[in-house]
Amino acid sequence: MSARVQRPALDRFRLPAAVLVVCIHTGPLTSVSEGWDFWLTSVLARTAVPFFLMVTGYFLARSDWKSTGRFLKKTALTYLAAVALYLPLNLYNGGYKPLEWLQKLLAEGTLYHLWYFPGVILGVFIARGLSRLGQPAALAIGAALYLIGLGGDSYYGPVSALPGPAAFYNAVFTLFGYTRSGLFYVPLFLLLGAAGRRWSQTTSLTGLALSLSAMTAEGFLLRYLEWPRHDSMYLTLPLCMIFLFSLLLTRNQGVDRRARRLSLLVYLLHPWSIVLVRGGAKALKLTPWLVDNSVGHFAAVLALTLALALALDALRPIRPSPTNRAWKEIDLDALRHNGSILQARLSPGCRLMAVVKADGYGHGAAVVARCLQKSGVRAFAVACLTEGIALRRAGIWGTILVLGHTPVEEVPLLRRWRLVQAVADEAHGAALNAAGAPVRVHLAVDTGMRRLGVPAEDGASLARLWRMKNLRVEGLFSHLCVSDRLDRASMEYTRAQLARFYEAADRLRKDGLDPGKLHIQASGGILNLPPQPCGYARAGIALYGAGSDGASSALEAELRPVLSLRARVACVRTLRPGQGAGYGLAFQAERDTRLAVVSIGYADGLPRELAQNGGRALLHGQSCPMVGRMCMDQLFVDVTDLPQVRPGDTVTLIGRDGALTIRAEEAARRCGTITNELLSRLGGRLGQVVRQ
Numbered sequence: 001m002s003a004r005v006q007r008p009a010l011d012r013f014r015l016p017a018a019v020l021v022v023c024i025h026t027g028p029l030t031s032v033s034e035g036w037d038f039w040l041t042s043v044l045a046r047t048a049v050p051f052f053l054m055v056t057g058y059f060l061a062r063s064d065w066k067s068t069g070r071f072l073k074k075t076a077l078t079y080l081a082a083v084a085l086y087l088p089l090n091l092y093n094g095g096y097k098p099l100e101w102l103q104k105l106l107a108e109g110t111l112y113h114l115w116y117f118p119g120v121i122l123g124v125f126i127a128r129g130l131s132r133l134g135q136p137a138a139l140a141i142g143a144a145l146y147l148i149g150l151g152g153d154s155y156y157g158p159v160s161a162l163p164g165p166a167a168f169y170n171a172v173f174t175l176f177g178y179t180r181s182g183l184f185y186v187p188l189f190l191l192l193g194a195a196g197r198r199w200s201q202t203t204s205l206t207g208l209a210l211s212l213s214a215m216t217a218e219g220f221l222l223r224y225l226e227w228p229r230h231d232s233m234y235l236t237l238p239l240c241m242i243f244l245f246s247l248l249l250t251r252n253q254g255v256d257r258r259a260r261r262l263s264l265l266v267y268l269l270h271p272w273s274i275v276l277v278r279g280g281a282k283a284l285k286l287t288p289w290l291v292d293n294s295v296g297h298f299a300a301v302l303a304l305t306l307a308l309a310l311a312l313d314a315l316r317p318i319r320p321s322p323t324n325r326a327w328k329e330i331d332l333d334a335l336r337h338n339g340s341i342l343q344a345r346l347s348p349g350c351r352l353m354a355v356v357k358a359d360g361y362g363h364g365a366a367v368v369a370r371c372l373q374k375s376g377v378r379a380f381a382v383a384c385l386t387e388g389i390a391l392r393r394a395g396i397w398g399t400i401l402v403l404g405h406t407p408v409e410e411v412p413l414l415r416r417w418r419l420v421q422a423v424a425d426e427a428h429g430a431a432l433n434a435a436g437a438p439v440r441v442h443l444a445v446d447t448g449m450r451r452l453g454v455p456a457e458d459g460a461s462l463a464r465l466w467r468m469k470n471l472r473v474e475g476l477f478s479h480l481c482v483s484d485r486l487d488r489a490s491m492e493y494t495r496a497q498l499a500r501f502y503e504a505a506d507r508l509r510k511d512g513l514d515p516g517k518l519h520i521q522a523s524g525g526i527l528n529l530p531p532q533p534c535g536y537a538r539a540g541i542a543l544y545g546a547g548s549d550g551a552s553s554a555l556e557a558e559l560r561p562v563l564s565l566r567a568r569v570a571c572v573r574t575l576r577p578g579q580g581a582g583y584g585l586a587f588q589a590e591r592d593t594r595l596a597v598v599s600i601g602y603a604d605g606l607p608r609e610l611a612q613n614g615g616r617a618l619l620h621g622q623s624c625p626m627v628g629r630m631c632m633d634q635l636f637v638d639v640t641d642l643p644q645v646r647p648g649d650t651v652t653l654i655g656r657d658g659a660l661t662i663r664a665e666e667a668a669r670r671c672g673t674i675t676n677e678l679l680s681r682l683g684g685r686l687g688q689v690v691r692q
């Protein structure tokens with residue numbers, strides 16, 4: 001595949017658009033010709049902000065508005081930084097009264113160019129809401145809002161002569177200052193961007209030329225009639241924007257993040273440049289050239305703004321790309337899907353408890369838990385105290401149960417982080433109790449696995465634990481050890497475990513002691529048993545869409561794998577017959593061979609024996625065998641039959657590429673292990689990409 005020429009037209013156009021905004025605020029041609037300056041700043045430059053809004057709508061809609069939350073957070077943070085940046089100017093100008101501050105902050109912006117941020121935040125809420133009505137209805141309502149806005153902007157003259165509208169607009173202006181705001185102006189352009197109409201280049205160019213001429217005529221006519229109260233909205237402006245955007249889309253390919261950052265900086269910084277150029281010119285006695293002469297003024301402001309923007313951009317922290325070597329891809333759609341499939345399988349009163357131990361089985365506990373919390377999961381299980389604390393720090397506020405043994409010295413931490421501790425046996429419970437402060441606990445019951453828990457038959461022990469002064473018993477649980485097997489003996493064993501568990505709970509109840517929430521199913525139990533009369537079911541591996549080694553059920557087939565594992569080709573070697581490669585020269589070429597050296601190894605958590613046990617990888621949608629011995633940081637893939645493989649290509653070790661998929665189960669089976677082990681061992685130095 002030859003390298004494609006990238007033409008990120010949408011991103012690149014942000015720079016001229018930002019310069020047009022600088023034009024609006026400097027009036028570059030005022031000393032040359034007032035007519036030309038009007039055309040530049042009040043007609044042509046009026047395309048700049050709608051363009052930014054359309055790009056925003058375009059990208060938000062492409063993510064199905066799922067990235068809205070992130071976008072709003074980023075925009076709000078940028079806005080706060082900008083407010084702080086311009087605070088000195090606000091204070092120098094006398095500041096605002098408290099209520100005025102609130103109105104400026106939330107509606108109008110604290111300086112003239114900052115209206116954009118509260119505007120786009122409000123507009124995105126409205127546009128996303130409208131988009132649920134379907135595109136035609138959304139656009140119609142957006143256009144209606146825009147028309148109302150027009151009446152308070154370029155068409156204010158005749159409109160304000162009517163008493164009703166005059167009162168309406170006066171009310172609007174106490175809140176927004178202009179109708180060019182998040183309510184009337186922003187939604188239409190966001191929605192037009194979201195629609196992303198694209199015609200041929202000729203149509204777009206012709207349309208743009210015609211509509212720009214029409215807008216020029218409209219602008220000059222309205223100026224002649226003295227109708228405008230402000231001149232940021234025209235009847236023909238949306239038309240102009242549709243054609244301009246279409247033209248850019250016809251030549252849009254790839255992204256230019258630098259252009260994005262620089263254009264934002266130009267937008268944010270230029271008012272400071274205006275102040276500094278004025279001050280500097282006065283100090284240097286250059287006022288006639290740098291202030292009075294509009295061209296000189298514009299050039300000085302633009303040069304200073306660009307210099308500041310470039311300097312700030314050079315200072316920004318640079319992080320390596322997560323996909324530069326080897327990485328995991330986490331598909332949150334699949335995770336949500338699995339969560340709802342499993343929840344639907346449980347009895348009505350029973351809720352999913354998401355098991356996110358071992359960093360969410362290698363998927364990233366924080367990412368997994370946050371996603372599930374958003375979709376309604378309220379209980380989580382971890383293996384140890386440290387994992388529980390990490391979840392709280394990540395913003396998880398529901399129940400967090402620590403399944404493993406926590407030594408009594410750590411009781412204060414259990415309390416501080418509001419964690420629930422599993423009681424491993426009577427001695428553990430007694431020690432926790434002796435720590436002297438109340439601890440929330442679930443009692444573990446051993447029904448036949450003989451790992452942790454009080455023996456199920458020992459009702460006296462369970463009752464003693466329940467009555468301990470400092471143990472707040474909120475649940476009773478057990479763990480099944482053969483529930484993933486469907487042979488008769490295993491199923492018999494599981495039935496006996498269930499019976500012992502419910503008997504233990506009943507015995508407590510008979511003593512008048514409330515066992516709290518019951519839970520005994522893990523993934524195997526959820527998939528293979530009928531719904532249980534429990535409060536929770538603890539799902540681990542099934543949530544991640546991977547099977548353990550047991551039998552597969554119909555439900556299991558509905559689960560979708562959440563994780564993919566990918567790496568880059570570092571280089572491609574050519575071997576002649578008889579040449580060997582790698583440690584021990586374990587690979588011996590029998591024909592002319594091309595080997596791809598792939599940047600992932602056993603230190604990333606892939607089992608070393610995978611390469612020798614028939615492991616394979618996907619490149620360009622084709623399956624290729626691993627060969628030789630896996631190294632700590634590299635492995636070999638035979639790509640003799642794929643001449644198009646190049647350094648930098650993506651290699652899929654687990655997951656899908658084109659029509660082919662390698663499942664974690666397959667890789668685990670080749671290495672004599674289960675997906676739980678394979679996934680939870682994936683190493684910390686892997687990059688991570690999360691698909692929302």
Ligand SMILES: *Cc1c(COP(=O)(O)O)cnc(C)c1O
Nearest residue numbers: 355403479522523538539540541
């Ligand atoms: C790990 C674990 C689970 C989750 O098991 P899966 O088979 O991955 O669903 C549930 N309960 C306990 C006690 C565990 O240790």
